[in-house]
Amino acid sequence: MMDIKKVVLAYSGGLDTSVIVKWLQDKYGCEVITYTADLGQNEDLEPIKEKALKVGATKAYIEDVREEFLKDYVMKAFKFGALYEGKYPLATALGRPLITKKMIEIAKKENADAIAHGSTGKGNDQVRFDVSAVALKPDIKVLAPVREWELKSRDEEIEYAKKHNIPVPVTKEKPYSIDRNIWGLSIEAGPLEDPFFEPPEDIYSxxxxxxxxxxxxxxxxxxxxxxxxxxxxxxxxxxxxxxxxxxxxxxxxxVGRIDMIENRLVGIKSREIYEAxxxxxxxxxxxxxxxxxxxxxxxxxxxxxxxxxxxxxxxxxxxxxxxxxxxxxxxxxxxxxxxxxxxxxxxxxxxxxxxxSDYALYSKQLATYDPTDTFNHKYGEAFCYIWGLPLKVLGQIRK
Known part of the structure; x- marks a missing residue:
């Protein structure tokens, strides 16, 4: 077993990370420090800080990074118009490197041995956290308890939480996994895992x-x-x-509802619902x-x-x-x-x-077909001849 004395955990206050605080302490006997980034979840984060301390964290960092998130991450992708598989605006994916960067900064400040996150072994976020962490601090240890613990389902996690008096905002009746920031919201799990199931109206917020x-x-x-x-x-x-x-x-x-069958990084397809x-x-x-x-x-x-x-x-x-x-x-x-x-x-x-725009390349005088047209149509014949010459030669050879 690795010698881990202090861990910085990406903490959302949700089911997985709430259980992880206790699990890390039991497995490694280590000190757990939580980090929660305000990316525009539209919720009061103070109760999350209180919950982290209540379930055993020795320190709980909370930071408003909305401006940095939009300016230095979202807008860079926005300038390209980047959409994964033509649909997904990358809201969650853009937030992970920023969260990891902040966790590494805290790990250096607190002399932590490792960082930890609540991603699963078949999800995309595990890669984003792991890869970003080693890019910023190659010697950091990255822990992902969900990849190795004995809890095999969300129902088992809920039971674990109840057993250890850990409050979690999820029930067996509505076991959706939700991640939200100012750029978008993702919803998965539960009945949504059936691709032939139409999302119920109450999942949208x-x-x-x-x-x-x-x-x-x-x-x-x-x-x-x-x-x-x-x-x-x-x-x-x-x-x-x-x-x-x-x-x-x-x-x-x-406006902004997206329902897609997405190709995850690990090679499987998943059904994802987004609001953006x-x-x-x-x-x-x-x-x-x-x-x-x-x-x-x-x-x-x-x-x-x-x-x-x-x-x-x-x-x-x-x-x-x-x-x-x-x-x-x-x-x-x-x-x-x-x-x-x-x-x-x-x-x-x-x-x-x-x-x-003052910088428009559109010219009405060139595009119009009315009497103000300045385009010389006679040039079109010569243009078509030169443009089609390679195909003309190919056609002669084929014939």
């Missing part, structure tokens, strides 16, 4: 049912400066306030602006690299040079990403319907 959304559409404008959203309806605000506002507006129109009102709204607006200001080759290459960027985040490679290099690419393309996009919100959809 950030969005109203599209059926119950307003019968009239709402139009809002999003202002961008160098790829960053800075204002809603011409009202400038900080990132945290802006994303919270976007969540509220889009959520009341039922602000992400869906803002990404729709940003995509519309990019179409307006980027040339064809830049836009197409950005789309290709966005997929790679999303994979790097999803796979836990945030602290890689590849991700840093891609950030430099995105920064160049976003230098001119300044403008305004109007979005229509209606019954679960967010659709960009108008956009403008």
């Amino acid at each position: 950030l969005t109203v049912s599209p059926k119950e959304a307003p019968d009239e559409p709402e139009y809002i404008t999003i202002d961008f400066e160098e790829g960053m959203p800075v204002a809603i309806n011409s009202q400038r605000m900080g990132l945290v306030e802006l994303v919270e506002k976007a969540n509220e507006i889009a959520g009341r129109h039922g 009102p602000a992400a869906v709204l803002l990404l729709e607006a940003k995509r519309s602006l990019d179409e307006l200001i980027l040339d064809r080759e830049s836009l197409h290459l950005k789309d290709q690299l966005a997929q790679k960027y999303a994979e790097l985040v999803y796979y836990g490679y945030w602290f890689s040079e590849t991700r840093e290099a891609l950030d430099a690419f995105a920064d160049v393309l976003n230098k001119r990403a300044t403008g305004t996009v109007k979005v229509k919100l209606y019954k679960g959809t967010a659709t960009a319907v108008a956009r403008k």
Whole structure:
């Protein structure tokens, strides 16, 4: 058995991490220090601190990192329009490297031997925590009790918690696993593990049912400066306030529900439900602006690299040079990403319907077919001849 005297645990106050505090103490006889990051869970974290101390932690750190999360993590992926498998805005995946970074800082400060997390052996988060930790501190030990303990199901964990008087916010009747931050919410487990099961309405908390959304559409404008959203309806605000506002507006129109069969990093498929009102709204607006200001080759290459960027985040490679290099690419393309996009919100959809920018590459004089057209149509014949020449030669050989 490893000689572990002090552990920093990523602590949410949920079922797994609540049980882990006691389990670590029993297995290693070690001191447990908890760390809880306020990523915009929209809950009072003081009771979580009290719970951590109550179940045996010697210290409980709580830190508001919403601004840092949005500015240094979310917005980097946002500039690419990165979506894993074309759907997932990476809310949870983007939060893990930041949490790990903070835990490593505390481990150094407290002279801890290890950090610990509550991820399972077939989940994605185990990789994100483990890989991020060793990237930042190669000699750190990383513990994941759920991968090795004797508790084989969530029901057994609940019984363990009851036996040791550990309060947990989950019941056998609603055994959903929920992770929330300001950029989105994920829901899994329980009956949702049946891919043919339609999610019940009561699992959603950030969005109203599209059926119950307003019968009239709402139009809002999003202002961008160098790829960053800075204002809603011409009202400038900080990132945290802006994303919270976007969540509220889009959520009341039922925008942001995602139901997908996702390919996990470990090679299995899982059914995931996400709510991400602000992400869906803002990404729709940003995509519309990019179409307006980027040339064809830049836009197409950005789309290709966005997929790679999303994979790097999803796979836990945030602290890689590849991700840093891609950030430099995105920064160049976003230098001119300044403008305004109007979005229509209606019954679960967010659709960009108008956009403008001083840096637009769109020219009405070139695009129009009315008398103001400045495009010389005679050049089209020569262009088609040169463009099709390789295929013409190939056709002759085939014939």
